[in-house]
Amino acid sequence: MHRRTKVLAGAGAAALLVTSLAGAAFAGEWGGRGGGPGHHSVVALSAPGRVAAAPPLPCLSSSFGVGLTNTSDEPVFADLDLAVEAPLSLSRRVLSTYLPAADAGYTAGAEVEVRMPRDTAPGSYLATLSLDGEPAQRITVEVAPLPERGPDANLALGEQAYASSTHSNVRLCGGVDGNTDSAQWGASGTHDATSGVFPDTYGVNLAESATVGRVELYTLDSARYPAARMGLRDVDIQVHTAEGWRTVEEVRGNEAGHITAAFAPVLADRVQVVTYDSNDHKYSRIVELEVYAS
Numbered sequence: 485m486h487r488r489t490k491v492l493a494g495a496g497a498a499a500l501l502v503t504s505l506a507g508a509a510f511a512g513e514w515g516g517r518g519g520g521p522g523h524h525s526v527v528a529l530s531a532p533g534r535v536a537a538a539p540p541l542p543c544l545s546s547s548f549g550v551g552l553t554n555t556s557d558e559p560v561f562a563d564l565d566l567a568v569e570a571p572l573s574l575s576r577r578v579l580s581t582y583l584p585a586a587d588a589g590y591t592a593g594a595e596v597e598v599r600m601p602r603d604t605a606p607g608s609y610l611a612t613l614s615l616d617g618e619p620a621q622r623i624t625v626e627v628a629p630l631p632e633r634g635p636d637a638n639l640a641l642g643e644q645a646y647a648s649s650t651h652s653n654v655r656l657c658g659g660v661d662g663n664t665d666s667a668q669w670g671a672s673g674t675h676d677a678t679s680g681v682f683p684d685t686y687g688v689n690l691a692e693s694a695t696v697g698r699v700e701l702y703t704l705d706s707a708r709y710p711a712a713r714m715g716l717r718d719v720d721i722q723v724h725t726a727e728g729w730r731t732v733e734e735v736r737g738n739e740a741g742h743i744t745a746a747f748a749p750v751l752a753d754r755v756q757v758v759t760y761d762s763n764d765h766k767y768s769r770i771v772e773l774e775v776y777a778s
């Protein structure tokens with residue numbers, strides 16, 4: 485914890501030094517705008533006041549966007565510090581950036597992920613954004629309870645997904661977000677980044693070893709993008725046991741949007757799909773991967 489504080493202070497000090505040099509050049513400009521002493525009121529911060537509730541699962545955690553815009557006619561440096569109450573943490577703790585004059589119409593933006601340990605108590609947590617050392621925005625981050633895990637639960641839901649590669653247009657977690665609707669492919673699907681190159685792997689780390697006897701796999705299959713043209717064609721479905729990887733289903737020549745693999749239940753801690761070809765021979769498109777006990 486001490487080390488993190490030092491790193492933060494170091495980064496902040498470096499940015500402030502740059503800011504003060506820039507400030508000397510533009511001091512007259514700032515002085516005429518009536519901002520608070522030492523505060524860069526010329527920089528506008530955009531951020532939400534509240535982040536919608538999400539459960540503390542690695543692939544269902546929440547995120548929020550921040551933006552910094554220069555409202556003056558001279559370029560400035562801005563230094564945004566981001567903090568949140570423990571045990572939550574943020575994927576970004578500093579956004580230090582050069583901002584051209586307002587007439588450039590430029591906003592420096594970033595998406596900030598909220599990370600939550602699995603045992604985070606449900607409730608409200610406070611995130612604080614400081615702009616050039618001054619508190620600028622408070623964000624209430626809501627943490628929802630963990631979903632109940634009965635015998636019929638999808639064990640992959642919200643757990644940490646992994647992939648051999650992930651295209652920049654989609655999210656790695658899209659395949660375990662609980663949404664099987666191909667019509668929402670862009671927001672809730674996922675695919676690799678290696679067009680025309682196979683195999684591709686997509687899988688999920690289960691929270692703990694669990695009995696696994698059925699896997700439901702949804703590939704892209706919408707009116708516009710039917711599975712027979714765009715979906716997974718040749719795949720192996722594998723479970724990871726104490727003895728290593730075991731292939732529980734080999735699918736070849738598939739043209740359906742939904743593949744079910746049912747097999748003798750086995751204790752497993754990971755489940756993955758290895759794709760050898762898709763029907764367009766380019767990308768391995770997965771809308772959802774579900775894992776059940778039976």
Ligand SMILES: [Ca+2]
Pocket residue numbers: 658659660661662663664665672673771772
């Ligand atoms: Ca999905």
